Amino acid sequence: xxxxxxxxxxxxxxxxxxxxxxxxxxxxxxxxxxxxxxxxxxxxxxxxxxxxxxxxxxxxxxxxxxxxxxxxxxxxxxxxxxxxxxxxxxxxxxxxxxxxxxxxxxxxxxxxxxxxxxxxxxxxxxxxxxxxxxxxxxxxxxxxxxxxxxxxxxxxxxxxxxxxxxxxxxxxxxxxxxxxxxxxxxxxxxxxxxxxxxxxxxxxxxxxxxxxxxxxxxxxxxxxxxxxxxxxxxxxxxxxxxxxxxxxxxxxxxxxxxxxxxxxxxxxxxxxxxxxxxxxxxxxxxx
Numbered sequence: 001x002x003x004x005x006x007x008x009x010x011x012x013x014x015x016x017x018x019x020x021x022x023x024x025x026x027x028x029x030x031x032x033x034x035x036x037x038x039x040x041x042x043x044x045x046x047x048x049x050x051x052x053x054x055x056x057x058x059x060x061x062x063x064x065x066x067x068x069x070x071x072x073x074x075x076x077x078x079x080x081x082x083x084x085x086x087x088x089x090x091x092x093x094x095x096x097x098x099x100x101x102x103x104x105x106x107x108x109x110x111x112x113x114x115x116x117x118x119x120x121x122x123x124x125x126x127x128x129x130x131x132x133x134x135x136x137x138x139x140x141x142x143x144x145x146x147x148x149x150x151x152x153x154x155x156x157x158x159x160x161x162x163x164x165x166x167x168x169x170x171x172x173x174x175x176x177x178x179x180x181x182x183x184x185x186x187x188x189x190x191x192x193x194x195x196x197x198x199x200x201x202x203x204x205x206x207x208x209x210x211x212x213x214x215x216x217x218x219x220x221x222x223x224x225x226x227x228x229x230x231x232x233x234x235x236x237x238x239x240x241x242x243x244x245x246x247x248x249x250x251x252x253x254x255x256x257x258x259x260x261x262x263x264x265x266x267x268x269x270x271x272x273x274x275x276x277x278x279x280x281x282x283x284x285x286x287x
Contacts, residue, residue, distance in 0.1 A: 001044075001138070001139050001140075002140075003136065003138075004135055004136060004137065004138055006136055007135070007136030007137050011040075013036070014036045014037065017032055018033045021033055040136070043133050043134050043136055047130065047132055047133060047137060047139045048139060050084055050086075050087075050130050050133070051084075051128055051129075051130060051139060051141040052080075052141070053078060053080035053084075054076055054077065054078060054079070054084065054128065054143060055076070055079060055143075056074065056076055056077075056089070056125075056126060056143050056144075056145050057074075057075040058072055058073070058074055058075075058091075058123065058145060059072060059075070060072050060113075060149055062275060063152060063275070063278070064115065064150070064151050065151070065153070065155060066116060066118045066151050066153060066154045067114070067115075067116060067154040068114070068154065068155075069113070069114050070113045070114065070115070071110055071111075071112060072110070072111045073110060073111070074089055074096045074108065074109055074110075074126075075106050075107070075108045076089065076098055076101055076106065077105075077106040078101040078102065078103060078104060079104065080103060081103045081104065083100055083101060083102055083103055084100070084101040084130075085099070085100055085101075085130070085132045085133075086098075086099065086130050087130050088128070089109075089111075089126050089127070090126060090127040090129070091111060091113070091123070091127075091145075092114070092115075092123070094111055095111075096109040096110070096111045097109065115151045118151045118152060118154070118236075118281075118282045118286065119150070119151060119282060119286035120149075120150055120151075120283065120286065121148070121149050121150070121151055122147070122149075123145050123147040123148075123149070124144065124145065125143050125145045125146070126142075126145055127141075127143075128142070129141075150279050151282060152243060152279070152281070152282045153236065153239040153240050153242075153278075153281055154240050154243075155240055155243045156232070156243070156244055158231050158232075158241040158244060158245070159231075160245070186214045187200050187203050187211050187213060188212060189209060189210070189212070190204075190209075190210035190211065190212045191212075198212045199211070199212055199213075200212060200213050222255035222256065222267030223249045223252070223254050223255065223257070223267070224256075224258075224259060224267070225246055225249070225256065225259070226258075226259040226260075227239070227242055227260045227281075227284075228259075230242050230245070235285065239284065242258075242260075242281055243281055246258070246278060246281075250274045254269075255267035255269055256268065256269070256273065256274065256277060258280060258281075260280060260281065261284065263280070265277060
């Protein structure tokens with residue numbers, strides 16, 4: 001509990017009036033001092049009750065990068081039958097303000113968080129404070145949260161590697177599967193399901209029937225990110241370059257693989273696979 005400037009002045013006035021009452025024996029001053037002290041006691045009880053019966057929940061995005069501000073949603077739930085007022089939640093050096101939380105209801109506020117280092121992080125709780133009811137004291141309480149998260153390395157832009165890592169990943173390989181963009185396998189009758197761009201006009205004119213091309217599907221060669229091939233004077237710089245390359249190459253839709261130390265993660269596609277690669281980088285040789 002910390003007194004505000006108004007609270008400090010209130011206490012000073014109360015002390016002065018108390019000394020005056022003792023020195024003069026004036027009953028009116030005694031009554032006034034008693035009323036002021038009673039107000040302090042009532043405000044203390046109401047202020048402490050305003051901080052209990054609350055539960056916190058933090059919603060974070062899937063991707064949190066070190067050194068990059070992250071927008072989070074903090075929700076406070078009031079489990080009691082009386083409203084809560086003028087609450088400030090402090091988490092990781094940032095504040096979220098809640099003016100009123102209705103009885104047995106919840107309120108949400110956005111919060112900007114910034115984590116300095118990569119790796120596993122645990123948020124044990126937040127500091128909740130309020131000047132309620134009259135602003136004489138700033139009371140605070142610890143509210144448990146218990147949230148685990150993984151902070152990804154800070155992305156560091158770099159040039160696309162020109163070593164064997166990139167050379168091995170170039171080009172496309174044909175397969176025997178039917179597709180729409182590979183080599184010509186055969187010519188067949190039109191069934192109505194093929195795209196119009198596959199119609200073979202010359203063969204159709206010769207046979208007086210619509211003919212279509214059967215093309216082989218193409219399989220994109222996987223892109224490999226090798227930590228040892230990434231530029232950078234330090235491990236953190238190389239990890240940042242690897243994160244940048246994964247996010248850059250993922251947009252191409254080609255399979256992505258990762259070789260980090262003695263560990264090799266097989267190429268794959270999709271957002272979940274990309275997040276798995278990024279988290280492996282975040283936890284690599286973490287303190």
